Amino acid sequence: MKISVVGGGYVGLVSAVCFAELGHSVDLIEIDRAKCDAINAGQPPIYEVGLEERLSAHAGRNLHAYVEYDHIKYSDIIFICVGTPQGPDGHPDISNIISASESIGRALRDKDGTRYHVVVVKSTVPPGTTERQVIPSVLRQFGKNNDQIGFAVNPEFLREGMAVWDFLNPDRIVIGCRKKMDGDLVEAAYSGINAPVIRTGIMAAEMIKYASNAFLATKISYANEIGNICKKLGIDVYEVMRAVGLDRRIGPAFLNAGIGFGGSCLPKDVSALIALAEDMGEDPILLKSVMQINKLQPLRLIDLLIKRVGHLNGKKIAVLGLSFKENTDDVRESRSIVVIKELIRRGARVAAYDPKANQSMKRFLTEIDYCSSASEALTGADACLVMTEWPEFAHLDKEFDLMKSRIVIEGRRILSCNDREGICW
Template sequence: MRISVIGTGYVGTVSAACFAQLGHEVICVDIDKSKIDMINAGIPPIYEEGLAELLEKHAGKKLSGTSDYRYAVMNSDVSFICVGTPSGPSGNIELGIVKAASASLGDALKDKKDYHVIVVKSTVVPETTEKVVLPIIEKYSKKRSGDFGIAMNPEFLREGKAIYDFMHPDKIVIGSLDKKAGDLVASLYSGLDCEITRTNPRTAEMIKYVNNAFLATKISFSNEIGNICKQLDINTYEVMKAVGKDFRIGPHFLNSGAGFGGSCFPKDVKALIGKAKSIGYEPLILESVIKVNEKQPGRMVLLLKKELGDLKCKKIAVLGLAFKNDTDDIRESRAIPVINELLDNGAEVSAYDPMANENMSRIFGNIKYNSSAADALKEADACLVMTEWDEFKKLNKEFDMMENKLIIDGRHMLTPRKDTKYVGLCW
């Protein structure tokens, strides 16, 4: 099948590369010419494990890039909208990029005689595909739904494991207004061993939000339990290990820590809250999920102050800047509010992340970035662990370089040493 993918960000580039791997011909579309040049050269515009290998394998063969919407539509059978949906000031998603992409697709579609399917893969709140995207495409294409197909196909990709997740999905959800469009989208995944859930677009949109909101709820629930356990001198990891054995609950996402970040959980929960309020419903549980998550990083600094007192002129090593391991993504990283608070208290921040130093330097230009954990720890008065990088588990003699051996672990990463003051965030 011939596919065009609108947007070469995280979801778009991964989807394009994986569809090419499944044997489809894929055209990437982006108004940013520098990204298109990278795609055509087989260079990923983002970091994701395994992505570079797929682009190098398929660029110039089954995968190409262009900024020309008309060329892409005329030379494909289905177009995926994979553009960003950032949060607005109130937490509701901004649909400006989705609307612009829909208008460009509609304009390109008006001269096409063959049947074409438009698929929304961007994360959008329920009713967006039917009440926003579809009317725009109809307006600019001068066609009606049925002359072309419309569908919603959410992604369930973990950053750092996105290639694996695409090729080994636990679910594929396709929401369409008509069977013909849904059948065509389903056929694109025929090489994968996974049951396909068929529904309507607004239900598919809701499945994506509920999926992420529930995972975020498990994290905030676990963090709240962890905070209580710490006050009672109970090991929350012991508690959750036993609780997770209940088949109705499961062990995943029960790890207490500094909270969740990234491009999905915070944005999606806030967007679902916004959608609920727009229809007159007060989502109390979801609002609590966000409140717990926003307070959790501050607890790191509270524990630090409890141990050190005044933080002015104290050198604090921050290990981990990405929102999670195996990515350079710092969006909603829990390290950001922690660093902000450290700086507000007059501390000197010495930071290290295996991949995210450069990205974080765009936010904080006034802290020291190091090329290794050892360099960050040198003469530090304390260390805060913010990200679950495997290399942090192996740290040992590096802590001997600290001026004061105090470690506050926000991710349950380290094994306490006898000569080191070790404080767990929730344990």
């Protein structure tokens, strides 16, 4: 099958590489020429486990990246995978979606013959976006027989750090469409993957993504609130949640208490769902509480730190972990940003280390010292905050002896040494 993927970010690049892995011929449209050149050279512009090896295997063979849209006119399926960043009012910015839709319509206008195409929205968009914005934008630019283009929604459920695995081993494949033949063509693109296929209407498919992420965010904030109560009672919240998660109605995933959720999906998607609800006159009290808990949770780490070391002015604080989670270099909405900014505001000197995300964080924070190892960050530090569950942090112990005093506070539970304190355990 001939597939085009529009957008070379986390979702688009992973999708393009994995469709190539499934044996399809894939054209990736990425308007950033530097990224495009790197992809064609087999060098992913992002870090994602298993991505580089697979990209190297397919780049220049059955996967090619282009800055122009011309090649999509030869494709059976065109996946839209561009970003929908959060706007200042909580609504997602869908300008990239509209721009991509218009470019697709113009490119298909120049096609020859009667090849049928299905345009598929994989980007996360509010319910109604595909029918009200994408379809009209494509058809307006296409200006020909509308029977030659179909439309579908195929939301992604990829965890950063596990995106390649999740694409090839999904819990489910959701396809929303108007016409059965459009859904059949999209389903055929996933041939070779063993997973249940859920067929819905277009708006329902859009809503499934928001509902899924909002529920995961709710589980995290719930675990953190219980963890805060357990901290006051001297109870290990991990013991509590281990038992809670064994209930088949609940499940163990996303119950690890800590400093809250970040990344490019959960904060943005919950905010978008809140904005959507308010637009319709609903007051989403639960979702607002989820976001409020998440906003305040990392500041509890600062409170614990002050109780242990006193004022922070002039103190050197080591921060281990900058990415919002392990196995990625993505720092978007990282809880480390919130904590580091508060440390700086209070006059602390911050020495930070992350196995992959130092360069990514430099785009957001320039006024801290970036170190090449955990030991370098810890040397001479008055205290240490562990922010990300990188496996290499798990066995740190003697390295903490490099500090002025072994004051170690975890925002994520990863350390195996005994003399450390957790944010809510």
